[in-house]
Amino acid sequence: MGRARTKQKKSARIISASATSSSSPSISSLLSKAQDLVIQCDYPLARKFTERVLATEDATPAEKNQAREMLAVVLLEMGDVDDAKDVLLTLVPPHPNAPSPPPPSAYLYLAQLTDDDPHTALAHYQSAIGLFQTQLKGKTISTGDTSEEDDAEIKGNIVRAYLGMIEIWMDPEYDLCTDPAASSTCDSLLSNALQIDPQNLEALQTLASVRLSQEKPDEALLALQTFPPPPTQDTAATTPDPQSHTLLLLNALPIQTRIARAKLLLECDAYLDALSLLEGVLAADDENIKGWYLMGWAWWLLAERKKEGDVSTTVGLDGHALEWQDMTRDARDCLEMCQTLHTSQGHPDLPLLEHVKELIGTLDALGIQPSPAEEEDGSDEEWEERE
Numbered sequence: 001m002g003r004a005r006t007k008q009k010k011s012a013r014i015i016s017a018s019a020t021s022s023s024s025p026s027i028s029s030l031l032s033k034a035q036d037l038v039i040q041c042d043y044p045l046a047r048k049f050t051e052r053v054l055a056t057e058d059a060t061p062a063e064k065n066q067a068r069e070m071l072a073v074v075l076l077e078m079g080d081v082d083d084a085k086d087v088l089l090t091l092v093p094p095h096p097n098a099p100s101p102p103p104p105s106a107y108l109y110l111a112q113l114t115d116d117d118p119h120t121a122l123a124h125y126q127s128a129i130g131l132f133q134t135q136l137k138g139k140t141i142s143t144g145d146t147s148e149e150d151d152a153e154i155k156g157n158i159v160r161a162y163l164g165m166i167e168i169w170m171d172p173e174y175d176l177c178t179d180p181a182a183s184s185t186c187d188s189l190l191s192n193a194l195q196i197d198p199q200n201l202e203a204l205q206t207l208a209s210v211r212l213s214q215e216k217p218d219e220a221l222l223a224l225q226t227f228p229p230p231p232t233q234d235t236a237a238t239t240p241d242p243q244s245h246t247l248l249l250l251n252a253l254p255i256q257t258r259i260a261r262a263k264l265l266l267e268c269d270a271y272l273d274a275l276s277l278l279e280g281v282l283a284a285d286d287e288n289i290k291g292w293y294l295m296g297w298a299w300w301l302l303a304e305r306k307k308e309g310d311v312s313t314t315v316g317l318d319g320h321a322l323e324w325q326d327m328t329r330d331a332r333d334c335l336e337m338c339q340t341l342h343t344s345q346g347h348p349d350l351p352l353l354e355h356v357k358e359l360i361g362t363l364d365a366l367g368i369q370p371s372p373a374e375e376e377d378g379s380d381e382e383w384e385e386r387e
Contacts (some may be wrong), residue, residue: 027059034070038077047074065091065099072109085113092127104131108157111164118174125161125168132158155196162193163206170213186210199228201249202257208264221268224261251280255288262294271302289341293352296334300359303327328368335360336370 030053037046053059053067068087075084091106092098104127111124132154166189169176176182190210193203204223211220230245240248250258258281265274275298281291305312306324335356342353 027053027056027063030056031063031066031070034067038070038073041077043074043077047071047078050074061097061099065103069103069106072106076109081113085110088113101131101134102127104128104135104157107131108161108164111161118168118171118176121168122165125165129158129161132161156200158196159193159200159203162189162196163202165189166193166206166210170210183210183214199226201227201253205257205261205264208268212264212267217268220264221270224265224268224270225273247280250277251284255281255285255291259288259290259294262291262298266294266298266301269301269305271298271305274298275302287341287345289338289345289347289349289352292334292338292341293356296331296338296356296359299327299331299334303331325368328363328366329371332360332363332368333371335363 030049034046034049034053037043037049050067050071054064054071059067068091072084072087072091075081075087088106088110089095090097092102092110107124107128111121111128114121114124136151136154166186168174169179169182169186169189171177179185187210190203190207193200194207197203204226208220208223211217211223227242227246227249230240230242250261253261258277262274262277262281265271265277275295278291278295278298281288282295285291303324306322306327339353339356339360341347342349342356347353
């Protein structure tokens, strides 16, 4: 089994909840300023502050570890991947200066940066999971309870680590995807992730991807259409309806996650769900080439189903009846926009462009032309002439 994954060269920021207080106020203020600069994306200046802490003899080991962790984040954001990896390796065993216990975020970063050795990457993820689980247990034992926000953050990191392991097992670039144990291993990892957070959308999306690779499209679609219920409010008037709540959850996902989700929905023949999701993507980024491509492809597939007599494809997103010509025209409009943006941006995905041109050529042969450009309202010009 094997499904392609998009490698992220730029890792998401993961800064562990290491000590924020210090015995030296000056060192504490330097770390606080560095943290603020990271948030403000001023990475060169943040680097100077972290390096200043590391060069200060009065800094405690805990403060220097915190500075090294932030420095690794800064280096990653600046594109210095090798230097960042070297810094991260000083935070984990067997490095003599590694703290005990090491920050789990260091293992998460190292897992994402270890592209050449999947087994080492898996070990890093497993180490991170173990440390996060210890944090959860330790908080519960010491306080008898956990802050909901902190609890959710730790659980989210555990889920992401499990999903990272699944991506490695499914990556066709590695031999692991052809291992006879790949399918059962992914199922086990997914089960662990969903035990931590049964309604985590990214975990459910990964479950759908696995089910599609196992040729179980019905189970895949069920996973994609599973959402946590709206939070219960004091009055019905303040409780969002399920559809609006679902839309809010989907729009909160990163755009690339939504793009991947739309592809899965199309593989499950859930064309209207994919179109609705892509509308949100393009509302957030109207120059997203893959968003326009997938929307055009979705309208094309919907038109093909309509042509074959599928009565379920007669209604569009707005609830109005659509004819085959309407769907194909919408497909062409989206594909034309995709082609225009691909050219203007010099996008590197040439196979995508070739498919777009092929589809436009087919629509041309069918006599489907783009929608006419909307005429601009000339009322302003008329008023100027009267003046």
